[in-house]
Amino acid sequence: MTDEAEVATLGSQLSSGYGALQGAAYDEMWSKEAGQTLEHWRPLIRSLEAVGDKELQRRHMEAQRLLRENGVNYNVYHDADEFSQTWQLDTVPLLVPQKDWDQREQALAQRATLFNLILQDLYGERRLVKEGLIPAKLLYSNKHFLRPCYNLPQEASALTFYSCDLSRGPNGQMWVLSDRTQTPSGAGYALENRIVMTRLFPDTFREIQVHRLSLFFRTVRESLSKLTPNREDPRIVVLTPGPDSETYFEHAYLASYLGYHLVQGNDLAVKDGKVWLKSLEGLKQVDIIFRRLDDSDCDPLELSESSKLGIPGLLQAVREKQVVIANPLGSGVLESPGLLPFLPAIAKSLLGEELKIPSVATWWCGQEKELQYVLDNLPKLVIKSISERHSGVFCQALDKAQLDELRSRIKRNPHLYVGQEHLHFSTAPTLIDNVLKPRLSVMRSFLVATETGYAAMPGGLTRVARKADSFLVSDAQGGISKDTWILNDAPDKQLRVWPQIVHTGQFDNEEEEVLPSRAAENLYWVGRYIERSESTARLLRTVIANLNDTDDYGDDSDKACLHILLQALTTMTGTVPGFLGDKSTLLNQPFDELKSLILDSKRMGGLAQVLNSFVRSAFSVRDLWSNDTWRTIDDIDEEFNQSQAEPINLYSLHSRLDEAVSYIMAFIGLAGESMSHDNSWHLLDIGRRIERVLMQLKLLRFCLTETQDKVVEHLLLESLLNTQESLITHRRRYRKSQSIETALELLLLDPTNPRSLAFQVFRIEQFVNGLPRSNKKQHLDEEQRLCLLATTRVRVARASDLIAVNGSERTELKLFLDEIEQTITALAKSLHHTYFSHTQSAQQLTTIRLEIAP
Template sequence: MDELGGIETDERAPPSARSGGAMPFNPVAGYRPLAGNHDELFDATGTVRPHWRTLVSALSALGAAGMRGRFADADRYLRDTGVFYRVYGSSGSSERPWRLSHIPLVIPEEEWQTIEAGLVQRAELCEAVLTDLYGSQRLIADGSLPARIVAANPEFQRPFVNTAPQGGRHIHVYAADLGRGPDGRWWVLGDRTQGPSGLGFALENRLAMRRATPEITRALNVRQLAGFFQELRDGLSRRSRLSPPRVGLLTPGPFNQLYFEHAFLARYLGIALIEGGDLTVRGETAYVRTVAGLKPIDVLYRRLDGSYLDPLELDPGSQIGVPGLVSAIRAQNLALANSGGSGLMEARAMMAFMPALARTVLGEDLLLPNIATWWCGDEVARAEALASAETRVFARAFGQALPGSPGDGFSIGAIAPDGRNMARELETRGSEWTAQEVVQLSSLPVLTENGLDPRPFILRVFLTRGTNGWVVMPGGFCRVSDGTDARAISIQDGALSADVWISSRTPERPISLISSPGDEQVRRAPAILPTRAAENLYWLGRYMERAEQAMRLLRAHLTRALGLAEVDDPLLPELARRLEFFGIEDAEAPDAFSSGVGAILAAARMAASSIRDRLSPDAWQLVNETASWVASTRDDGSRPDLTLAHIENGLRQLAGFAGLAAENMSRLIGWRFMQTGRRLERAIATAGNAAIFAGEKAPEGALDLLLELTDSLMTYRQRYSVSVSRTTVLDLVLLDHNNPRSLAYQTEQARKHIEEFP
């Protein structure tokens, strides 16, 4: 038998690798699992695991170039869609493009059923514990939980004590972070009960992989995700008492690191994206400030940390919450998914008590064990942790990060990285610390420049409440480390993410989120439009038009400065003064286009980013790409003709956005706000240009320039002779209702839009 990279072929390599002829492509050649750790691709004998063979064979059939080409398609989709994660550093925040690990995590259906059962049990346990701690607190009274575990936890929010959530359930969306140990068993590393993140990114990963490898996902009968999101949406709607249901996703806003996901989920689920400033509470009822006045809302899918919800009763420094929101919850007029204070279960110290709580509350042992945890406020547990300190991770008791993640005072061994003696620290402040075992995580193949390399990973799995109980998303959000250290201590929030494929024995019926059984009522009434969204739509229209006007002025100036047009120089000072009005102080500077026009488009992108749930992917892509491209075109100034070419290209891109808005956007109030902004901005520019270039003392050639700036030169020449007169030019540019560039046309269209405002 041949050997390929130290791994015998035959049944252990893909079928195509055993055929005769030229040496076939073997994607797993040279792959070396991490010593002493479970590997997802290979078993202990170096054999490709059965549930991976179809994928390996399919990649082999693609060939090396074909495989990388497919994965490049997935990257292109994510880039074109504008998927990003906001990162913060000492210099501020920036948007980091999403990095996809192209090899998915493949889990057979039989193994997945075990994970499902364990997580359903754990979700029920978390729900039961939250119900007790915010109710009778029997678990504290009988000693099942130390009072300090609850009272000292910053996520224990006293305003919600003895306040039953509307609908009677605290958790609507639950998630657990899982790791697989060297023995192949899955372990729970952390519970996510507040507002689990990653759902939107998991869905985007799936969309990217399905687009790149559709035949491979079909061959593996990869289970679909749409059914889960249908249950999530329908479950939120069922909690509403309004008709039709009025549901919103509560987000901290566009500067949050997960804002892309919030906007994407709101658009995908068909619910409103709501910021705290969009809401007000009147008479213990929550309302959305809309352009049509206050509209009641009674369900919020919460992606805002609980302490920020209400500055009156929770964190008084919160500027993103809603004063009085807790009173609406207390009056049962508002349902939060998940409830306020549900983040209590995420504390690391709670992990130490989960096995015993399962037996006390459910009368069962945990089906999925969690990582061994000791709360150092207990004398016996503290002594046990210190006895094996060199193999323990010490961290803050009420932190929520995964084992080994940065922060929360993490250290391994008796001496902390900052020099503190952990034994002395635990003796004096033991209740503030936990100890956890160091986990050796399983590894997943990652495609690098050199081929496939093993990388440790953590899997996040999501559950939502369906009609008949918990529904587990058949997939997940897999975070893959950049490094090869297979201990959890090396994972730093995941440098990459991978799709998760649950391979089924039989194909599934296609599921669509567009329709649900029983949702057959035709509705043409517009959805709620918060005043904040209307304002951003208005300014998006203005900024996009302003960018076009600035480009036309800059093109006219550069054309004349280069001597490419038969126009005298006296126009240049007037053009320069008009450009200053648009923030461009030196039209011939190398960065006049990239910085001057770029600043206007950056403002347009900021407005668009705040309403991503209301823009189509194509519209957002045009705004984002145009802004990014213009900002990147700075040159050394030696080739002004290149700047002119850039301007022509930029004008075409802006025309593309205008076409999308004209042909693809529904004629609802949001569209009218954007068009009103565009019309007013064009009217201001046209009036300003006419005042300067059609004045009685305007330089020679100014009338031609005015026609050029208003894109009316061809219309004028078709209607009049080649020579121009002030009267006819002003009539065409200012008064002609049939000219879509005239001032009269702008005011008429703006009036029509404004008349349709609520």
Template sequence: MLGPTPGSASNAKARRLVEMTAAYRPLDGAPDEFIGADGRPRGHWLEFFDKMAGLGGDDIARRFEAIERNIREQGVSYRAYGETVDRTWPLSHMPLLISEQDWAVIEAGVTQRAEAFEGLLADLYGKGELVSEGFLPAAAVTGSADFLHPMVGVKPRGGRYLSLYAADLGRGPDGQWWVLNDRTQAPSGLGYALENRLNLSRAFQTIYRDMNVPRLAPFFQAFRAGLAGLASRSEPRICLHTPGPFSETYYEQAYLARYLGFVLVEGADLVARDGLAHVRTIAGMKRADVIWRRIDADFADPLELKGGSQLGVPGLVETIRQGNVAVANALGAGVAETPALLGFMTSIAGHLLGEKLILPTIATWWCGQEAEREYVLDRLEDMAIAPAFGASTSRTLLGRSVVAGELTKVQRDKLANAIRERGADFVGQEVVRLSTTPVWVENRLEPRPFVLRVYAAVGPDGKFQVMPGGFCRISDRVDSRALAMGQGVQTSDVWIAGSRPVEPTTLLPRGDTVSIRRIMGNLPSRAADNLFWLGRYIERAEATLRLIRCLTRRAIENEDMFQEGAATTQRLRKLLADWGAVPAKLKVPLTPQGFLNAAMFNVDEYGSAVSLARASQRTASVIRERLSSDTWRIVVDLGQKLEDGRVPLDEPEILELTDGALQALASISGLAQENMNRVAGWRFLEIGRRLERGVNTCRFIRAFGMEQARAADFDVLLDLVDSQITYRSRYIAGVAPYPVRDMALLDPYNPRSVAFQTEKLAEHIGTLPVLKLDGMLEAPNRIAIEVNADLATKVAACITAEFVISVERRLMGLADAVAARYFLQGAHAAQAEKQVGLA
């Protein structure tokens, strides 16, 4: 066999490079990022593909698979507008590459534009000189629902209207970068940009390093420090105000809160009272210094803004007026996104900055002016027509942008008449063909249009700092007009190809700048509520799976062939029906196999295994910022295993699936015990688990351990409370009523007994904050101590069904007492003046 000849490796690499790039052809009439106007590849792209070719085809495929696998395992997701089910994040395998020369122009242009909009907002909500001096028509401002009259004359804390600005960019046919949209309301995508970077840089670590791509950490560090600088305290509490788990971008909001160390809050978590903003926590009201909002400004305060809002905080506007809380971006900043203003930005920037815009806006004409209206009507077929004040506030026949030339004559005539009647409601825009970028499609490179979102944030020095990279959206359509980019189906990381090595950076501050803490007592009530229910759902799922497993084993072993076995099997089926795993009344009796499949996979029943797994994942998704990545991955895997199994399975297959699901639940419990800090969040997760386990065990005892029970029933009870091994090691004589009842109900050394749960409940609840320091026991403490004492003093020979029912009901009452004391209860939530520890 001949060995490799000198240079054969480099020859193979050269062949792979040719195979990878030779067939690539830009779209006709559209600029391309890889192939320049001269028809030759750009140097930084050629360098990237050369390094890719050095990996080899199989290695590239493995790395692509690793990207997709990591996204699935991490649960990176989003929701399309109007949907209730999360979609897996669509990350392209290829980054968008930008040269240092291009980036220098983009960075300067975005910084300049951010300053121009800062000046615009300061004027609109301040002196109003742009309108009074004729630079801007008043109707172009007041026609927008995002211009908030209650904020006129209110100077934001710190003096800045914009803490975060974003611009959507595209490269036009002339090779120049153009601004398609400005984002000043609540720019999204930062968290996804960070996720994209982590995934692609991990997959192509050597290439990423060799191309000297600047790190993102310094930008986030500056942004965090800039927000902290808006507060009056040296260690402020910064909150990220989310619309909630039904937001399309909830994943990134939770991700950013965890990454930046902010408190993730919803409107109900915040209280504005006595001129201050507070977060409702289990320890009382805690001062909120800075609120980074991800809700639209008009939803922020139902008292002074949109009255029907359930996302906002009553009284927040007055708190802002008094200067006691900083809100980023300032309420009312969204008016700068109004399409009607785009046509005036050149003159506004010249007036405010004395400079020409480095990054021009896509040509826009507001039809509220006669000359501009006639210009648009004369060239209607060549125009894109959009609502002047945004699709969400459109009072026109348009809910979105349309290319007039693509309409029928009847539609176009109708549009022209509407423009003549109410021109102020419309803008005309030039139809721009955007640049394309290479995308990996079915093992080859193809060009696809893209839009690049670039961010600028105010740092601790009060100046805008641009994130070195951005958030790239890539269309799946080859139509490269800007208007075709409304719903990009892929995203990508953005790499700036540098010429010098990049110093590694992190979010870590100097060690002597942060006070050491060992506990966090500021757990928001909403987070405590969800942790509590996550614990309950996990325990409920485990109990249901143990019932299914026990029933499955009996079916495999034909235990119901005998009268005693048949009675035990019937009790198992009845308990599953009582718990909502299967319908209580069936029109047609189910076979044993059909019954087991229903209990596992019936999504219409709230107590089925798959429904409880879904409930666990849904609850965990609301508090993702408080769960480790390992915990979240297991929760997702559990749901996926049960979702994938939704086909009729035979008994051995069900048994195997049940065992795997129980192992996953055991892993979650193990991670909680070994990895979670022993702070309030962990305690509420534990309280939920212990309460649910105690209630379920009481029900197991009543069904299989009381007077009517036979040997087979006691044996099932030991299985259900996972105590067979312990019992057999203690008692040689076999199952007997009193020892079994003692082990399941009274044994404080058995982690599965009810007594063990009540002992832990009393311990956890005893460490939680109290409302009043008057020495009196609050309801949760009182109930936990009482039921624990009753179990500690009871003997097995005196256990009756009535006593077990009493314990079960008191545990359910304890759950209600915990909820009433620590969780949000609407108008009945604990008031600030009654709580201690106000800070």
């Protein structure tokens, strides 16, 4: 048998028995009539066979690793134990031949055009309601029909983005399952899938000639920028609900990929009828909002008063043509499955055409005949709310009591429900245990409005069910995704998302300097948390090393030093009572407390908890990190959230701390080498330096302000110098005479030691002086004044004075440390007040509703 014949009949090991697994569903690869694979799939099958089973499995694992390291995730609704789940990618793409795609693209553009016309009519003349093409009860019962959005400016009501889910029925007929017009998600995931696939299968991608996605995203940029024709270079922001959104990765990814600022509602404010971005540099006007937030949450003043995610007054700014939102507010009404039965007649009326791809059969229960049909055929149908997304109930899975309860619920408010045919989706080949097996599949397509119509992404996001008997293929249920390859008759040209710009001799870098206040605050806290983690890890490592030495051959002095360090650890981390409690137990048996401080993610002030806070702050500014930096962040998260497979003992804890310090230092180095050293970096580093000062002061105050036995004090100094990464420097610099005076000189007053207090306060002053400020007068502002106080106090201090003993205390040292701590704490508060809040949050006093005639 020839290779071609073997591939056609799927007689190879990879696809052995694939045809025998076919059920009643249409398969995207296998022809039941001919008993062989479809012709356009054969080159891919040959290529996968050539790779080999082991290499194919390795590449599959590599795909999951790349997705995890790149932070690609999706929050799974039913998973209460995890914050998010790593995105799953099947390494066998879905193939669509060029001829099929041409027809599908035309049908999708027709549907997007139709929905655009419906949207403008519903919030304008409402001719479709007046003529009975859309029942009034269906429209006004939908909570996503937002009456305040009536009669907005025409440019503010155009549908910029459209998406829909598609699948074939058993006879191969393509059906539209649902429409996405509010915040169509998935394009960013489709792009990430493509990037991973082209990395894993570069030769296959070129040989098969697949359409690239870059032109689509260039079109997205161009379409968004043209929404405000009067601005040559409009400021565009991506509005996200925040890190708790199930698709936050995509929001951050698209913002970074397209070059826009990622903002949350509290980053924006409406003033004088315009929308402003609250940035470190002050308020900057926003022209276009690419929203990923449900429309009802966008303006708590006029829409949902309970929303804490939106911008009060946003709708009024739209009315005054000061901002454009894509997609328009109110577009969520188009997602209602209740519209589907009426689309054929609407298409005839508005377009004079039949729908080129029909919708899945749907019956709105607000009509008597349709209601009776739904009630009579309930076990065969899927019941959905006309307003609630993710509300589908697959009735075939219900028992008699559940069916009776659902039937009663529908009868009480029939106009709020639709019944849909339970379509048997087509299947697509999916790599399961290194063998191709059919799985139910749904493809999501994406379109963007252009000056001439709608342009479709030459690809899409295909999702498949995990199990053979499962009809759940959504990401919300933890489905598997696929890249979608549209086969091309000729090689695509290599295009960039950013078109080439002709140099005019002038360059405006204002956009580079804008840093949203929320992002600025998160960067500041990234710096504080990463430094808190490092200081905690280093002290824990020193404590464990001393504990090992003391257990082996320590004397009373070693034990006394260890006890002081343990108590200092509790003080520095704030994990009271800890080692400050019953000294006779924990101090002599510290293992359990140390293990808790290192591994317990719920222990406030412990290392794992602080690292989790660092990861969460870093995730909030996901769009600002380079790929390498993000991989290090992911490594930190993975290291301290993985299951504890190995035995937990002092050795394993010490190893964990070594790894933690290495990852932390890798992050600091990568961030410093990949971020521009502008205000973003300055705030991160200011946060680090402030935290290092405060942690260092706590440690030195507890350990050195009271005198100890000379041997104990010597051991303490060595431990402190080791914790501060200064022991080697101290030994080399002061070979003849090592004392508390030389240690304080190095740790507090030496401006060349990157670990010293002096180095920190001088660096803080340098970066604080570089921050933007509104004070144009000659005198210092509060932050500069506090920096000057700290640096002056350090400059005039002398180690010989600080070691002076009064009774059993070093009072000068304690006074010095207290003064610096008060000054740096005041500086942190002043920075927060000045740079991290520009306007007060609005509070709803009364509900505003715009009354309009139905």
